[in-house]
Amino acid sequence: MAVTMNDVARAAGVSLKTVSNVLNDYEFIRPATKQKVLDAIAELGYEANLTARSLRSGKTRMLGLVLSDLAAPYYAELASKLMKAASARGYRVLVEQSAARKDNELSALKGTFRQLTDGLLFTPLALNADDIAANSGRKPVVMLGEHIDDPRFDLVTMKNTEAASAVTAHLLSSGRRRVVILGAAHGDVGGSNGLRLTGYRGALAAAEADYDPALVVPCEWRRDAGAAAVGNLLDSDVKFDAIFGLNDAVALGALHELIIRGVKVPQDVALAGFDDIEEARFASPSLTTVAPGMDEIAERSVGLLIDRIEGAETSESAIHIEAGFELKVRESAPGKS
Amino acid sequence: MAVTMNDVARAAGVSLKTVSNVLNDYEFIRPATKQKVLDAIAELGYEANLTARSLRSGKTRMLGLVLSDLAAPYYAELASKLMKAASARGYRVLVEQSAARKDNELSALKGTFRQLTDGLLFTPLALNADDIAANSGRKPVVMLGEHIDDPRFDLVTMKNTEAASAVTAHLLSSGRRRVVILGAAHGDVGGSNGLRLTGYRGALAAAEADYDPALVVPCEWRRDAGAAAVGNLLDSDVKFDAIFGLNDAVALGALHELIIRGVKVPQDVALAGFDDIEEARFASPSLTTVAPGMDEIAERSVGLLIDRIEGAETSESAIHIEAGFELKVRESAPGKS
DNA sequence: CTGAAAGCGCTTACAG
DNA sequence: CTGAAAGCGCTTACAG
Numbered sequence: 278m279a280v281t282m283n284d285v286a287r288a289a290g291v292s293l294k295t296v297s298n299v300l301n302d303y304e305f306i307r308p309a310t311k312q313k314v315l316d317a318i319a320e321l322g323y324e325a326n327l328t329a330r331s332l333r334s335g336k337t338r339m340l341g342l343v344l345s346d347l348a349a350p351y352y353a354e355l356a357s358k359l360m361k362a363a364s365a366r367g368y369r370v371l372v373e374q375s376a377a378r379k380d381n382e383l384s385a386l387k388g389t390f391r392q393l394t395d396g397l398l399f400t401p402l403a404l405n406a407d408d409i410a411a412n413s414g415r416k417p418v419v420m421l422g423e424h425i426d427d428p429r430f431d432l433v434t435m436k437n438t439e440a441a442s443a444v445t446a447h448l449l450s451s452g453r454r455r456v457v458i459l460g461a462a463h464g465d466v467g468g469s470n471g472l473r474l475t476g477y478r479g480a481l482a483a484a485e486a487d488y489d490p491a492l493v494v495p496c497e498w499r500r501d502a503g504a505a506a507v508g509n510l511l512d513s514d515v516k517f518d519a520i521f522g523l524n525d526a527v528a529l530g531a532l533h534e535l536i537i538r539g540v541k542v543p544q545d546v547a548l549a550g551f552d553d554i555e556e557a558r559f560a561s562p563s564l565t566t567v568a569p570g571m572d573e574i575a576e577r578s579v580g581l582l583i584d585r586i587e588g589a590e591t592s593e594s595a596i597h598i599e600a601g602f603e604l605k606v607r608e609s610a611p612g613k614s
Numbered sequence: 615m616a617v618t619m620n621d622v623a624r625a626a627g628v629s630l631k632t633v634s635n636v637l638n639d640y641e642f643i644r645p646a647t648k649q650k651v652l653d654a655i656a657e658l659g660y661e662a663n664l665t666a667r668s669l670r671s672g673k674t675r676m677l678g679l680v681l682s683d684l685a686a687p688y689y690a691e692l693a694s695k696l697m698k699a700a701s702a703r704g705y706r707v708l709v710e711q712s713a714a715r716k717d718n719e720l721s722a723l724k725g726t727f728r729q730l731t732d733g734l735l736f737t738p739l740a741l742n743a744d745d746i747a748a749n750s751g752r753k754p755v756v757m758l759g760e761h762i763d764d765p766r767f768d769l770v771t772m773k774n775t776e777a778a779s780a781v782t783a784h785l786l787s788s789g790r791r792r793v794v795i796l797g798a799a800h801g802d803v804g805g806s807n808g809l810r811l812t813g814y815r816g817a818l819a820a821a822e823a824d825y826d827p828a829l830v831v832p833c834e835w836r837r838d839a840g841a842a843a844v845g846n847l848l849d850s851d852v853k854f855d856a857i858f859g860l861n862d863a864v865a866l867g868a869l870h871e872l873i874i875r876g877v878k879v880p881q882d883v884a885l886a887g888f889d890d891i892e893e894a895r896f897a898s899p900s901l902t903t904v905a906p907g908m909d910e911i912a913e914r915s916v917g918l919l920i921d922r923i924e925g926a927e928t929s930e931s932a933i934h935i936e937a938g939f940e941l942k943v944r945e946s947a948p949g950k951s
Numbered sequence: 952c953t954g955a956a957a958g959c960g961c962t963t964a965c966a967g
Numbered sequence: 968c969t970g971a972a973a974g975c976g977c978t979t980a981c982a983g
Contacts, residue, residue, distance in 0.1 A: 956982105
């Protein structure tokens with residue numbers, strides 16, 4: 278049905294191999310021959326059959342992206358940027374949603390999803406490092422995010438601790454002393470939650486403010502969970518004058534609940550988030566947050582993964598990359614006035 | 615390297631064809647033979663090579679999804695639902711971002727993207743019906759959204775006109791008379807903008823309110839564009855007491871600008887959007903909008919496309935499906951009090 | 952520089 | 968019910 282390399286070879290009066298050579302930019306090929314082939318390709322409207330190429334070469338030129346939920350704003354923005362970065366290097370991205378479930382993460386890691394992709398950008402939320410090491414196969418995997426910080430894996434992440442510390446310090450600098458941290462539990466150490474909690478505690482210590490476990494409030498990193506957690510807090514007798522939501526979704530959920538309850542932001546309670554999703558800029562009041570260098574994360578994770586796939590990066594030891602961050606001061610937590 | 619069907623055949627002591635028969639649920643196969651094959655598959659950990667299967671069968675079991683920008687909340691939520699619906703039927707979704715550019719839409723329609731997918735869910739924004747008809751090839755395409763309403767194409771869409779009319783009627787019912795429509799131009803007829811404008815005009819007429827072209831304000835359907843358009847409007851001498859943003863992003867951008875300018879919502883200006891993205895529920899004030907039946911759209915568009923691919927749907931004439939909608943009355947435009 | 956041939960791992964007529 | 972063979976459209980040693 279479709280036109281094949283054989284058709285091109287016949288039309289150009291050369292062998293199959295010659296057409297292949299032209300297609301794959303083989304160096305030593307007579308210009309006249311090359312032109313004949315190119316003419317035939319143009320005339321017949323030939324396009325390489327990607328499936329056949331994949332079967333033979335073992336490469337699909339697709340990158341797998343595993344994340345919990347594409348509808349979460351941070352992941353949606355990240356996926357969009359990753360796809361653009363991959364596209365610029367001639368790769369496509371195939372997305373798999375895990376719902377943060379262990380079984381889904383596992384099947385993305387070892388199932389047919391891996392066949393379809395030359396390498397994986399993996400945001401593990403349920404699996405631990407040993408699970409991953411035991412099931413990641415031979416194709417390259419680059420960890421995205423910060424749940425897994427392990428010398429066995431390449432990792433592209435953000436400066437969680439430093440950025441969380443900067444946000445907390447900013448809240449404290451305006452005179453707040455009772456800063457709720459929303460989305461971590463007292464005692465968390467690993468993962469984004471643990472790292473950000475560490476940054477929070479560091480900033481408290483630096484400002485000689487007390488750390489109060491009652492202000493460490495666990496909740497899922499979604500708007501509804503943030504709203505519910507703040508509701509419970511307001512119903513309790515815990516006093517606070519600021520909230521640090523561990524991502525923007527949580528912070529925006531919190532904002533919603535505060536306003537409904539008649540709590541003024543930032544007058545009564547200052548509020549900050551983490552991620553700098555676009556929505557943060559347009560909230561009312563606009564949300565103070567930290568931009569975790571998403572462009573850099575997208576660019577470098579795709580770059581690293583493709584370098585691994587193509588053998589341009591051969592480091593035996595895992596490569597860890599941390600993108601820079603930037604505090605975005607907005608209305609929900611202005612600087613001291 | 616990997617274990618193949620041949621290995622399975624050898625281990626089970628049967629021919630290749632028999633393994634294939636088991637794999638493809640061929641009916642007439644002796645239970646004992648089948649069991650031998652299944653045992654061998656389990657023992658060897660055999661997994662079918664999808665690429666080889668695709669090359670031979672011509673099917674990839676992937677659906678293409680073409681949209682302008684995965685980071686736009688509506689598309690992010692839709693893509694997530696489409697992927698889940700496809701997954702439930704054993705298909706994956708490969709996403710292509712067009713940036714609403716004609717060249718990108720065209721290459722998604724006729725380029726290698728089509729090879730990789732058995733059918734297309736296509737949200738055309740730049741291409742017209744004739745362009746599409748001329749380039750859509752032989753594999754099925756289902757239009758998503760409403761830009762193209764043409765008897766040549768299957769289409770799954772929402773009740774644009776009726777929903778827009780319902781929103782406008784709601785704004786009018788609370789006594790507003792000067793309703794800005796944000797995101798359409800006077801004279802638009804086709805596309806979401808045109809259809810929604812028609813609904814708006816219908817509601818005005820039904821309420822015996824005047825249609826004033828000065829209230830029809832074009833802008834891109836993004837937060838920043840909505841904010842800018844409202845800024846211009848406030849700087850002009852156009853008077854208005856309500857705004858209908860043609861999607862939630864525009865409405866939320868408008869909301870941001872209104873609040874910055876000290877305009878009270880809904881007291882001074884009532885505001886409504888379109889889409890019911892999750893963000894709308896958590897805005898402050900929460901956004902009155904219309905839910906366009908996204909679950910139904912996802913479910914039915916995937917169902918229709920797969921039925922076309924598998925030949926379960928053979929209708930010669932194009933199938934048009936309109937999902938139901940639901941008005942979501944929230945704080946930004948409450949009912950009459 | 953170019954050609955003839957093998958083979959990637961499946962599915963599918965074609966026999967029996 | 969099952970087997971031997973062809974072939975999907977490429978890439979890649981192997982010769983020349």
